[in-house]
Amino acid sequence: MTDNVQHVGLPDERPPANTVGPIAWLRNNLFNSWYNAILTVLVLALLGSAIPPFLDWLLVKAHGFDSTSPACRQDTSGACWGFIGEKLRFILFGQFPWNEQWRPLATIAIFIALLLASCDRRFWKPWFGLVWAAGLVTVGCLMWGGVLGLTPVENTLWGGLPLTIILSVIGLAVAFPAAILLALGRRSNMPAVKVLCVTYIELIRGVPLISLLFMASVMLPLFLPNGVSIDKLLRAQIAFIMFAAAYMAEAIRGGLQAIPKGQYEAADGLGLSYWQKMIKIILPQALAIAIPPLVNTFISFFKDTSLVIIIGLYDLLGTAKAALSDPLWRGFYREAYLFIGVIYWIFCFSMSKYSQKLERDLNRSHRR
Amino acid sequence: MKSGILAAAAAAVVVTAGAGAHAGLLDTVKSRGFVQCGVNAGLPGFGNPDSAGNWTGLDVDFCRAVAVAIFNDPTKIKFTPLSAQQRFPAIQSGEVDVLSRNTTVTLTRDTSVGLNFAPVTYYDGQGFMVNKKLGVKSAKELNGATVCVQSGTTTELNLADYFRSNNMEYKPVVIESEAEVNAAYFAGRCDVRTADVSDLAATRGSVASGAEDHVILPEVISKEPLAPAVRHGDDQWFDIVKWSINVTIQAEEFGITSKNVDEFVNSKNPDILRFLGTTPGMGKALGVDEKYAYNIIKKVGNYGEIFDRNVGPATPLKLERGLNALWTKGGLQYTAPFR
Numbered sequence: 001m002t003d004n005v006q007h008v009g010l011p012d013e014r015p016p017a018n019t020v021g022p023i024a025w026l027r028n029n030l031f032n033s034w035y036n037a038i039l040t041v042l043v044l045a046l047l048g049s050a051i052p053p054f055l056d057w058l059l060v061k062a063h064g065f066d067s068t069s070p071a072c073r074q075d076t077s078g079a080c081w082g083f084i085g086e087k088l089r090f091i092l093f094g095q096f097p098w099n100e101q102w103r104p105l106a107t108i109a110i111f112i113a114l115l116l117a118s119c120d121r122r123f124w125k126p127w128f129g130l131v132w133a134a135g136l137v138t139v140g141c142l143m144w145g146g147v148l149g150l151t152p153v154e155n156t157l158w159g160g161l162p163l164t165i166i167l168s169v170i171g172l173a174v175a176f177p178a179a180i181l182l183a184l185g186r187r188s189n190m191p192a193v194k195v196l197c198v199t200y201i202e203l204i205r206g207v208p209l210i211s212l213l214f215m216a217s218v219m220l221p222l223f224l225p226n227g228v229s230i231d232k233l234l235r236a237q238i239a240f241i242m243f244a245a246a247y248m249a250e251a252i253r254g255g256l257q258a259i260p261k262g263q264y265e266a267a268d269g270l271g272l273s274y275w276q277k278m279i280k281i282i283l284p285q286a287l288a289i290a291i292p293p294l295v296n297t298f299i300s301f302f303k304d305t306s307l308v309i310i311i312g313l314y315d316l317l318g319t320a321k322a323a324l325s326d327p328l329w330r331g332f333y334r335e336a337y338l339f340i341g342v343i344y345w346i347f348c349f350s351m352s353k354y355s356q357k358l359e360r361d362l363n364r365s366h367r368r
Numbered sequence: 369m370k371s372g373i374l375a376a377a378a379a380a381v382v383v384t385a386g387a388g389a390h391a392g393l394l395d396t397v398k399s400r401g402f403v404q405c406g407v408n409a410g411l412p413g414f415g416n417p418d419s420a421g422n423w424t425g426l427d428v429d430f431c432r433a434v435a436v437a438i439f440n441d442p443t444k445i446k447f448t449p450l451s452a453q454q455r456f457p458a459i460q461s462g463e464v465d466v467l468s469r470n471t472t473v474t475l476t477r478d479t480s481v482g483l484n485f486a487p488v489t490y491y492d493g494q495g496f497m498v499n500k501k502l503g504v505k506s507a508k509e510l511n512g513a514t515v516c517v518q519s520g521t522t523t524e525l526n527l528a529d530y531f532r533s534n535n536m537e538y539k540p541v542v543i544e545s546e547a548e549v550n551a552a553y554f555a556g557r558c559d560v561r562t563a564d565v566s567d568l569a570a571t572r573g574s575v576a577s578g579a580e581d582h583v584i585l586p587e588v589i590s591k592e593p594l595a596p597a598v599r600h601g602d603d604q605w606f607d608i609v610k611w612s613i614n615v616t617i618q619a620e621e622f623g624i625t626s627k628n629v630d631e632f633v634n635s636k637n638p639d640i641l642r643f644l645g646t647t648p649g650m651g652k653a654l655g656v657d658e659k660y661a662y663n664i665i666k667k668v669g670n671y672g673e674i675f676d677r678n679v680g681p682a683t684p685l686k687l688e689r690g691l692n693a694l695w696t697k698g699g700l701q702y703t704a705p706f707r
Binding site: 087089090093094095097098159168214218221222309311312314321322323326327328330333 | 409410411412414416417418419420421422446448449450451453454457458460461462463547573648684685690
């Protein structure tokens with residue numbers, strides 16, 4: 001009776017070729033309708049005509065890092081990486097004295113180490129603030145010198161990547177707490193505080209950063225008594241902090257407004273004071289919600305530091321431009337801008353990636 | 369952190385407040401230990417940092433001459449790179465002692481901007497560059513040409529004036545960024561590129577290949593005398609800057625260079641003896657060391673050496689002396705006598 005019952009299952013048949021496999025993927029994603037097919041072909045043709053010449057220029061026909069300017073001018077079909085080879089230290093460190101350039105290099109390393117460590121939540125402890133303080137003091141000693149036998153270096157000679165990092169990291173670190181206070185102030189019930197914060201935010205947000213920098217560098221010295229001058233870097237740094245604080249305050253206010261009223265009422269119901277309520281209940285949630293706009297601000301400020309060129313400070317973009325003004329090496333724009341573009345991209349892309357991770361970790365309850 | 373920065377700001381204000389005393393600028397500079405010089409943030413051949421970050425250029429060297437006159441040391445100087453907008457506030461507010469940043473001498477700058485101009489260090493002027501293939505020999509033959517010009521500059525206005533006054537037509541291609549104007553010209557979008565002659569020469573020198581395919585026409589349609597400047601109100605300082613520059617011109621006139629200056633110290637010519645400080649008097653009158661002229665020539669060089677080193681035919685800029693030759697050789701470089 002049971003003899004003609006098969007106990008072993010038939011071997012699985014392959015699914016039809018039009019649902020799995022590379023061909024199916026292509027059909028479903030690239031050629032699933034006539035207009036997508038046309039677009040795919042067009043895009044492929046475009047890439048096909050653009051990428052090989054670019055790679056040719058970038059690598060195949062390029063002159064190496066030790067090539068000279070006349071050699072590059074002889075044959076212009078490839079990139080001249082000799083420009084980067086010759087100007088690398090100037091682009092990275094600006095006019096910092098040549099023999100002391102290990103100091104800005106160490107500064108970059110310290111900042112990157114601190115930033116990477118700060119990304120790890122195990123270090124989010126009060127003592128890590130001390131590590132940051134120690135790091136900043138070390139950086140200050142390294143850059144200014146004048147202690148431990150280091151030759152003093154004026155901050156007008158700072159430039160390149162360390163300047164970009166110092167301006168953005170210190171700028172954002174100082175602006176962040178200020179922005180929280182401004183955001184809280186803007187939502188405060190106290191009229192004077194509220195008016196003050198609203199005025200500040202709207203005033204600063206209403207002018208371009210470049211005009212604030214101009215004010216700081218061009219107008220301020222004229223108002224000061226003759227001979228009195230405030231350090232140029234400090235002026236730029238303060239302008240950055242003021243600007244970043246106003247923008248971040250609005251991002252944080254967005255986060256504050258997204259918190260349901262019940263959270264405030266629950267905190268009040270527990271008898272928490274205003275600051276306890278904010279620090280323990282509201283801000284942790286609000287800041288987590290505000291991560292995307294905050295990171296947006298961070299990234300744009302990292303890049304906005306390049307505006308300091310207009311007040312005569314050489315950030316990374318400024319040193320690259322100044323390197324191009326060497327009569328021997330004029331005209332190698334593509335190499336210079338590509339090189340610093342890659343540096344900027346690495347920093348900004350890391351920030352963006354980390355913020356995505358942070359969002360996943362912190363926003364579990366709000367995930368939509 | 370914030371209070372730290374505020375404290376630092378307060379300290380910065382207090383520390384520099386002492387410098388505003390009413391002593392002359394020379395004393396201030398001497399006690400400070402270096403000259404503050406405002407330069408271009410990056411103009412090839414005139415003011416640009418080299419690969420090691422040291423400032424080089426024609427404008428830079430004249431600042432070094434001032435530092436040598438006072439300290440006998442071309443490194444006792446602090447360069448402040450300035451943008452076109454920043455340069456006048458910087459000199460007015462005392463952020464720099466000398467502004468040596470390819471600045472054209474004009475009446476308003478000399479008066480209402482509050483500057484005193486030292487002798488002209490470079491006579492520039494607006495000119496035209498064309499491709500050799502066109503066979504144009506003079507700007508007068510440019511009727512109907514397409515002209516590449518940078519927007520928002522006096523260059524654009526001078527161009528319009530020149531063509532109108534010569535009853536010629538032209539088609540402007542106006543672009544904001546200098547790099548792109550040049551790219552447009554070399555890509556053949558226009559027949560003519562107009563800018564200051566030194567700029568045209570530098571541009572021509574920067575093209576990857578075929579620099580010899582382009583000619584700069586002989587007509588110069590505007591006057592752009594570039595000179596270092598100091599602010600009103602300190603005549604002694606103005607004198608020092610003025611005569612430090614004159615030294616380089618006089619030295620070339622005498623045939624004294626950084627290499628042979630020692631041979632002239634005991635010359636038979638009383639003019640040279642007075643000039644080099646072997647016969648004292650000139651240094652004392654200025655309030656600097658008697659050997660200041662000797663030091664400038666020894667450490668910076670004469671005008672010709674400075675010119676050749678930074679922008680001359682052996683450099684990528686390949687500029688000819690032209691108007692900047694000595695007056696004895698048909699140029700305009702001339703100095704009042706040292707006596």
